[in-house]
Amino acid sequence: MTVFFIGAGIGDADHLTVKAHRLISQADVIIYDALIDNQILQLVPENCLQIPVGKRGGKVSTPQETINQLLAQYAPVYKTIIRLKGGDPGIFGRINPEIETLQAINTDYELIPGISSSIAAPLLANIFLTEKENSHGFMVVTGHDPNLLNWQVLSQVDTLVILMGSKNLPIIVDKLQEYGRSHLFPIAIIKQAGNSQQQIWKGTLGNIVEQTVNISLSPCIIVIGKVVR
Structure with missing residues (x-):
């Protein structure tokens, strides 16, 4: 089991990296942020579990603790879990709490850059x-x-x-x-x-x-x- 932190880049699927495109098309679970283009979500398999966890300023947002709990819940069960973030996950992506959650349960993860x-x-x-x-x-x-x-x-x-x-x-x-x-x-x-x-x-x-x-x-x-x- 591996959680892939993927940067969705900017805009539609044309701005994904080749590796991001391949992994998204193989996902068992995808936990995605608010600004992800619908065209990208259409790449996931039909049986993929899709979980929106939008975090938008000024609007109702999914608490970070809830996102952490989702990762801890699904990571031990499914083979390919995608944590899809807009742009590049390392630039204002609030990524540290989620990585710490996975480390606490000894789950592998991989960081996939995106176009910021x-x-x-x-x-x-x-x-x-x-x-x-x-x-x-x-x-x-x-x-x-x-x-x-x-x-x-x-x-x-x-x-x-x-x-x-x-x-x-x-x-x-x-x-x-x-x-x-x-x-x-x-x-x-x-x-x-x-x-x-x-x-x-x-x-x-x-x-x-x-x-x-x-x-x-x-x-x-x-x-x-x-x-x-």
């Missing part, structure tokens, strides 16, 4: 995170709790990529301006990257909130830097 939205979404929006003149590097952070971040440091990064930041967009742009970024500094928001519902807004720290007022932006990636131009 932090890298793929900007590319799909024609934004290149590193450029010789405009960006010597980039930093990826979560915008879930802006008060935990060091904005004095972040305001100096060439290119900043923020996941899970839609709810706190006004705070994010205010913090960057407070620590020295101009109100004219470029910013982009990419929603539903990698599928037919993809939307892109480009603007500045001074006008992006007004551009997107009363629009539901989740799930989205925020890119801040000269590369947005």
Whole structure:
């Protein structure tokens, strides 16, 4: 018995790795997060047990302890258990508690990388995170709790990529301006990257909130830097 932690990548099944595609098509049990595309779920065998454990900010979420219990329940019984997470499982994937659960019951696991939205979404929006003149590097952070971040440091990064930041967009742009970024500094928001519902807004720290007022932006990636131009 092995539990495979698989990154579903970004968008539909076209963005899965070959290994992820093969394992999903052989699954006995698949425990999957909220943002998994239905096209990917159609790859599982007919007799596969499918268990949704969506975790979405601001909405009812499956407690982490419940997910741990599901893994402990099914891992000793079935041959191939898939724990399917959006993007890459190691990037804000809350993976440690689940691995610790498996280790406690001496169950094997394997980590299968996925294409992270932090890298793929900007590319799909024609934004290149590193450029010789405009960006010597980039930093990826979560915008879930802006008060935990060091904005004095972040305001100096060439290119900043923020996941899970839609709810706190006004705070994010205010913090960057407070620590020295101009109100004219470029910013982009990419929603539903990698599928037919993809939307892109480009603007500045001074006008992006007004551009997107009363629009539901989740799930989205925020890119801040000269590369947005």
